[in-house]
Amino acid sequence: MFSALTFWPDYSSTPAPRVPVAVLVPFFNDLLDELPWWNPAWRVTRISAVEPSGAMVGGSGFDEVTVLGEVGDADPQPFVGRVRLQDDRLVRFQAKIGDVVIEPGSTPAGEPEQDPFAALVRVLMDVRGLRIRDVARGAFLSEATIRCLRGGWSPDPVVARRVAEALDVTPEELLAAAGHDAEPDGPR
Numbered sequence: 001m002f003s004a005l006t007f008w009p010d011y012s013s014t015p016a017p018r019v020p021v022a023v024l025v026p027f028f029n030d031l032l033d034e035l036p037w038w039n040p041a042w043r044v045t046r047i048s049a050v051e052p053s054g055a056m057v058g059g060s061g062f063d064e065v066t067v068l069g070e071v072g073d074a075d076p077q078p079f080v081g082r083v084r085l086q087d088d089r090l091v092r093f094q095a096k097i098g099d100v101v102i103e104p105g106s107t108p109a110g111e112p113e114q115d116p117f118a119a120l121v122r123v124l125m126d127v128r129g130l131r132i133r134d135v136a137r138g139a140f141l142s143e144a145t146i147r148c149l150r151g152g153w154s155p156d157p158v159v160a161r162r163v164a165e166a167l168d169v170t171p172e173e174l175l176a177a178a179g180h181d182a183e184p185d186g187p188r
Contacts, residue, residue, distance in 0.1 A: 021047045021048070021049070021050055021067075022047060024047045024050070024067060024069075024081075025044050025045070025046070025047055025069075028044040028047075028067070028069075028079075028081050028095070029043055029044050031093050031095075032044070032095065032102070035102070038102075042071055042072065042097075043071065043072070043073075044069055044070070044071050044079055044081075045069075045070050045071065045072060045073055045076065046069050046070045046076075047067055047068070047069040048068050048069055048070075049067070049068045050065055050066070050067050050068075051065065051066045051067075051068070052064075052065055052066075064082060064083065064084045064085070064092075065082070065083050065085070066080060066081070066082050067079075067080070067081040067082075067083065068080055069081070071097050077097050077098045078096075078097070078098060079095065079096070079097055080095065080096040081093070081094070081095045081096075082094045082095075082096075114151075114152030115152055115153065115154040115155075115178070116178045116179050117149065117154060117155055117160070117174075117175075117178040118149060118150055118151060118152045118153070119178075120174065120177055120178045121135075121146075121149055121150055121163060121167070122150050124167045124169070124174075125150070125167070128167065128168070130166075130167070132146045132147060132150070134166075135163065135166045135167065137166075138165070138166030138167075139159075139162035139163050139165065139166035140162060141159065141162060141163070145159065146163070149163065157171075160174065160175055
């Protein structure tokens with residue numbers, strides 16, 4: 001199975017036997033079946049291509065690959081799987097079916113997932129040496145609001161714009177990096 005994810009004849013000088021990508025169908029179905037809320041009636045039915053989407057790691061292959069295929073038989077939906085590898089271990093998995101992104105959660109069951117905006121705000125504050133008070137004053141927001149954003153709350157466009165300006169990045173850059181749709185024409 002890992003051979004099907006790491007076969008890159010166009011990028012490697014070492015010849016390796018080609019492994020059919022069809023072996024990835026049960027692999028992705030098994031990964032999706034591990035999600036407690038996944039409907040097992042939804043099955044990956046076809047894999048059409050595997051493409052590199054990460055950085056080349058030495059001569060051993062790419063650290064992330066994108067797998068294209070379909071889910072469902074009667075009315076197939078487009079399927080895109082992203083797999084991050086480290087040596088021969090699966091480190092991260094994400095799937096997109098139609099317009100819906102699916103990935104394993106990072107918080108315990110019963111707790112909401114943190115918005116990626118929170119992690120990005122924490123990193124930017126740490127890198128710039130900014131305290132909660134500094135960002136709150138720069139954004140004209142309360143310290144409690146900044147604490148909540150750092151803790152995982154999802155920002156509305158006005159708050160996101162103010163925080164971005166306080167962190168000295170454009171709102172579009174901050175929102176895009178956090179995986180949100182940028183609203184360039186939103187309120188200022």
